[in-house]
Amino acid sequence: MTTQTALADLQTLPVPPEVLALDARDPLAHKRGDFLLPEGVIYLDGNSLGALSRRVAARVRGVTEQEWGEALIGSWTLGAAQGRDWMALPDRVAAKIARLIGAQPDEVAVGDSTSVNTFKALAAALGVAPPERRVLLTDADNFPTDLYVAQGLSALLDGRFELRRVPAGEVGAHLGADVAAVLLTQVDYRTGRCLDLAAISAQARAAGVLTVWDLAHSAGAFPVELNAAGADFAVGCGYKYLNGGPGAPAFLYVARRHHDRAPVALSGWMGHADPFEMARDYVPAPGARRFVTGTPMVLSLSALDAALDAFADVDLQVLRAKSLALTDAFIGWLDPACARLSLELVTPRGHHERGSQVSYRHPQAREVMAELIAAGLVGDFRTPDILRFGLTPLYHSFADVYRAARGVQTILEARA
Known part of the structure; x- marks a missing residue:
């Protein structure tokens, strides 16, 4: 089986009950519906460009057609x-x-x-x-x-x-x-x-x-x-x-x-x-x-x-708590495979030292990210050897993060 074949069904990869339980308890889960997220893609690059809000699409139409046009x-x-x-x-x-x-x-x-x-x-x-x-x-x-x-x-x-x-x-x-x-x-x-x-x-x-x-x-x-x-x-x-x-x-x-x-x-x-x-x-x-x-x-x-x-209705402390939970989960799901797959975590584990992203060093980071993006798992590469994944509390689910971690592991195992 090729890497691309293995990743083809990443969006529909079965998610363990304990992960689904995290999403069921997420107080920000309803915010995901506010965004237009493309099908077949797990988007972990909101720290470069945030996803499109449904409010924005409607507002820009109104500004161009009524406020400007009329x-x-x-x-x-x-x-x-x-x-x-x-x-x-x-x-x-x-x-x-x-x-x-x-x-x-x-x-x-x-x-x-x-x-x-x-x-x-x-x-x-x-x-x-x-x-x-x-x-x-x-x-x-x-x-x-x-x-x-x-x-x-x-x-x-x-x-x-x-x-x-x-x-x-x-x-x-x-x-x-x-x-x-x-x-x-x-x-x-x-x-x-x-x-x-x-x-x-x-x-x-x-x-x-x-x-x-x-x-x-x-x-x-x-x-x-x-x-x-x-x-x-x-x-x-x-x-x-x-x-x-x-x-x-x-x-x-x-x-x-x-x-x-x-x-x-x-x-x-x-x-x-x-x-x-x-x-x-x-x-x-x-x-x-x-x-x-x-x-x-x-x-x-x-x-x-x-x-x-x-x-407007988001408690920023709740936003922070989810950000840390998402990044903790991503790190935890990849930890067992890091040494075997030449992944080096460069994001701090301490909560007070961490933003809302997870980054790893890998000797073939550029090529790995290109494969991930081609398979519908969008993060980004930073020179010289950084794989970077931005986790956005407003629209990411724990299921997204679980599938992303599995996708990274699949790509790297194929290369190993």
Whole structure:
């Protein structure tokens, strides 16, 4: 029997009663019906692109056919009573995201990409820091765009700030008197290792260092508590666990205490206190809205707005509990075969150190993932040798995870 033949019936593979019992007790099981999941596919790549929400499909049709097609330019201001006026759309989306990241609505701005917002956040942090502090500290293995943006900003400022890269586990030891800000990603995109946001933020604050957090693999996967941690700035994307669609707008968090003194490096007209005054001098809008740069991206913002409604009735602690249960189960089902199949778990086993993904090293990771995807089990590969599986509590079942673990084992046994 070929590997593909063995995996052909993966979706209908019998699931043990104890696994079905886990799904029967799942308080979030009903959320699966909110998503359009393709038949014949077990999708474990929501940490790259979230699944399509039924709400999004309906909302985008409404925006294009009624709000744009019929109301035309009137939709910028005429839909306030129904919550559909486009001018206020960034603020409505910001309020929904704020709940997920432990912030107040006026501390969140929505628009642009994560990379652009990282530039804004870093520029704001360096503008707030004392002038004698000239180092921007970051994880040496941080996500590439974070490093690129930091390098570009440093070059733009004629090298007045040094970008210092150190291992994530050694950041605390490098929070010296010359450090202005530290840029960290809460959940490592390759391994799923989760940094202690509260502890690191407290340590940085005690050293007089500002924090800039990348929440791309955090927001929507588990509760984030920015205000409680005393974080200064944060960014995140809308298309992973928030399910806003490809290229969905990103968000930027700015703690209230910085609103009146953090410089706005990209001061566009939609961040003006009164955009339609058409004044020739920039006057910032109240709160984080000042960091909104240009015209709201109505279609993509509307998609993200609708996708976020899936979280409206979700207890984020329940979301976290299911995420940990799913990842525990996946790890447990693969553990007995790891040594035999050359799989090395690189995701931490400790709950406090784990995001919502499971990653393994394998010497033929690229080829293995290609076979899995061809068989309908979609994860992803990260260089040089990482197999990565994102588990999304809103739409994954324990049966999905059981079948996925069996699929991985089948592929690897055929190769062995």
